[in-house]
Amino acid sequence: xxxxxxxxxxxxxxxxAGGTAGHWAGASVGAPMAGLCAGAVLAxxxxxxxxxxxxxxxxxxxxxxxxTEAPGRVGLWAxxxxxxxxxxxxxxxxxxxxxxxxxxxxxxxxASPNGVLLLDAEDQIAxxxxxxxxxxxxxxxxxxxQPITNLVRNPDFVACVKxxxxxxxxxxxxxxxxxxxxxxxxxxxxxxxLVLTQDVTERHRLETMRRDFVANVSHEIRTPxxxxxxxxxxxxxxxxxxxxxxxxxxxxxxxTTRMQVLxxxxxxxxxxxxxxxxxxxxxxxxxxxVRRAMGDARGLSKGxxxxxxxxDTHLLIAxxxxxxxxxxxxxxxxxxxxxxxxGRIEVRWRRLGDGSGSLSVVDNGPGIAREHLPRxxxxxxxxxxxxxxxxxxxxxxxxxVKHVMQRHGGELQIDSxxxxxxxxxxxxxxxxxxxxxxxxxxxxxxx
Ligand code: ADP
Numbered sequence: 525x526x527x528x529x530x531x532x533x534x535x536x537x538x539x540x541a542g543g544t545a546g547h548w549a550g551a552s553v554g555a556p557m558a559g560l561c562a563g564a565v566l567a568x569x570x571x572x573x574x575x576x577x578x579x580x581x582x583x584x585x586x587x588x589x590x591x592t593e594a595p596g597r598v599g600l601w602a603x604x605x606x607x608x609x610x611x612x613x614x615x616x617x618x619x620x621x622x623x624x625x626x627x628x629x630x631x632x633x634x635a636s637p638n639g640v641l642l643l644d645a646e647d648q649i650a651x652x653x654x655x656x657x658x659x660x661x662x663x664x665x666x667x668x669x670q671p672i673t674n675l676v677r678n679p680d681f682v683a684c685v686k687x688x689x690x691x692x693x694x695x696x697x698x699x700x701x702x703x704x705x706x707x708x709x710x711x712x713x714x715x716x717x718l719v720l721t722q723d724v725t726e727r728h729r730l731e732t733m734r735r736d737f738v739a740n741v742s743h744e745i746r747t748p749x750x751x752x753x754x755x756x757x758x759x760x761x762x763x764x765x766x767x768x769x770x771x772x773x774x775x776x777x778x779x780t781t782r783m784q785v786l787x788x789x790x791x792x793x794x795x796x797x798x799x800x801x802x803x804x805x806x807x808x809x810x811x812x813x814v815r816r817a818m819g820d821a822r823g824l825s826k827g828x829x830x831x832x833x834x835x836d837t838h839l840l841i842a843x844x845x846x847x848x849x850x851x852x853x854x855x856x857x858x859x860x861x862x863x864x865x866x867g868r869i870e871v872r873w874r875r876l877g878d879g880s881g882s883l884s885v886v887d888n889g890p891g892i893a894r895e896h897l898p899r900x901x902x903x904x905x906x907x908x909x910x911x912x913x914x915x916x917x918x919x920x921x922x923x924x925v926k927h928v929m930q931r932h933g934g935e936l937q938i939d940s941x942x943x944x945x946x947x948x949x950x951x952x953x954x955x956x957x958x959x960x961x962x963x964x965x966x967x968x969x970x971x
Contacts, residue, residue, distance in 0.1 A: 531600055535571065542567020578602075638722045645715035647671050647685060659721040661699035672719075684709050685717065695724060704728040740904040744786055744918070748779035755779075782916065789920040792850060793903070796927040802844035807958060810839045810883070813848055814871055821856040821869070829863060832870040838960040839873075839881070841952060843932045851928040854921040855885040855948045861915035863889030863945075879954030882937075888945035897938055901926040925950070932956055 546563015550556040578601040585595050585605065594609040596602030630653075633640050639656025643649060648669050649662070657664040660676050667675055673682045680696045684707055693708040706722040755776045758764075764772065818833045825831060841848060852871075859869040872884045892900070892907055899905045904919035906912040912919060922936070925948070929936045933953045940946035 528600075535568065538567045538571040539564050542570075575601075638720060641672070641719035641721070643672055643685070643717040643719060647673060647717070649675075650716070656719070656721050659698055659700070659703070659705055659723060681707060685719070693720075693722075695728065698723075737903060740919075741786075741790065744904070745783060748782045751779045752776055782913075785916060786918045786920075789918045789924065792924055793920060793927065796847065796924065796931060801931045801933075802842075802847065804842040804955060806844070807840040807842055808845040808848055809960060810841050810873070811836045811960075813841070813845075813852055814873075814883075816849060817852040817856050818871065820853055821860050824857060824860045825869075828865040829860060830866075830868040832868065834871055834873040837873050840958040840960050841932075842956040842958065844928075847928045847931065851925045851950060852883065852885070854925050855950075858917075858921055858948070859885050859887040859889065859946075861917065862911070863887045875957075879957065880934075881952045881954075881957050882949045883952070884947050884949040886945065886947045891942040891944050891946055892938075892940040893942050897940065900938055901936065922948075 543560045543564035546566070547556050547560040549563065550559015553559070578596060578599065581595045582601050582605050585592070586608065594602070594605030596605055633653050634655070636653075637655065639659045640651075640653045641649065641656040641660070642651040648671050649667055650669075652662060652664045652667070654664055656662070657667075662675055673685060676682070676699060678696050678699065680694055684694045684696075687709075691708075693706045695704060695706050697703075698705045702725070703723060704725045706724045708720045710718045710720070712718050755772050759769070759772060814833055818831060821831055856869070856871070863869055867888050869885065869887045872886060874882045874884070876882065896905075896907045900907075901922045903923045906917065906919045909919075911917075922938075926936045929950055933956060934951045937949040937951060938946070939949070
């Protein structure tokens, strides 16, 4: 009401001014009253037209220009324009702040290694993070508003989306080959759903490995235990002659030894996995290592093979002596166990141009088919299970060798050809190789 008062005053002033001017002009032609009326009407009309123009200008600004200043400097419409503009700026700022927060929130979700997917009440994709799109093989833009169950047809996933009640995540094979996903679906809002995806391929692989490992260990221990139990029962229930008793006891000892070797290998593996990497300040004589391993191999071979050792290298290896001894011992024991009588087994040492070195155990035994090579270092993997067990193998030897090499910054290389023999090479990095000094720390180092 107050805002209109000045306008009323202005309108009256315009009327008065127009009337006065009209009266003055009318008087000069002898019609002062007619002049007054005409002047008042003309002045008021002009004022109204000008007013309407200001209103139109303000309306145009409202429709088009939120960036520019509101039109006019004085008057009711200018004042109104200024107030609208101020309100507009406040809201624009609030909207920009809101957008910024939303963008930060979304980029936070995008930075997560887990995927997030929002479904509307019809299970159509309302929003999809980049990771969720990767996990489920979707296109985050193209597939918007598509029903998720048309795009991801895995029955477990579909059941999970349809049920969407539990707190339990389900593990499914991702549409992306070779990937395993954990998917959790939660309801929210008015029938919307939140789908969380996580890549659990590695965890799943480790769990499978652990399960297989426990199953393998149980199997490996159960077999000799069953044999032992059979012998114990035989001895308890049957009267045996001295010769028979000795034979049964020898067989029982064989099974006991088998279990002892298995447990020893398992302990070695768990120690290798659980202890820190060997430091580079303890030096072991390579020649002493080779000498000891060759001695053990000769004992195992009992003269059935031709064993050839390399010339003295006078080199030192930085690392854990027991581990290195076990690695070389395992390779030589395998060569002796798998190479038929009369075969040749040779240990070779080579220093490479970059300062690294390689210690190889080469045999001319049966060799190994190509398809087995990548799996030989897996625990309990055997090419010929019965041959391995007959000769006292646990299936853990090469797995131990691989671990030892990894802990020493080196690697195990296997080359083999069926019918021609095998070569197992321990590659040692240059930082772990040194020249034998009379003052070397190792007990094996000649003083
Ligand atoms: P195992 O205790 O059975 O010998 P390893 O892990 O030492 O277990 O070896 C894995 C498998 O690799 C063996 O079962 C055997 O089939 C094969 N293998 C290892 N060394 C040789 C070799 N020198 N010649 C032929 N086959 C070998």
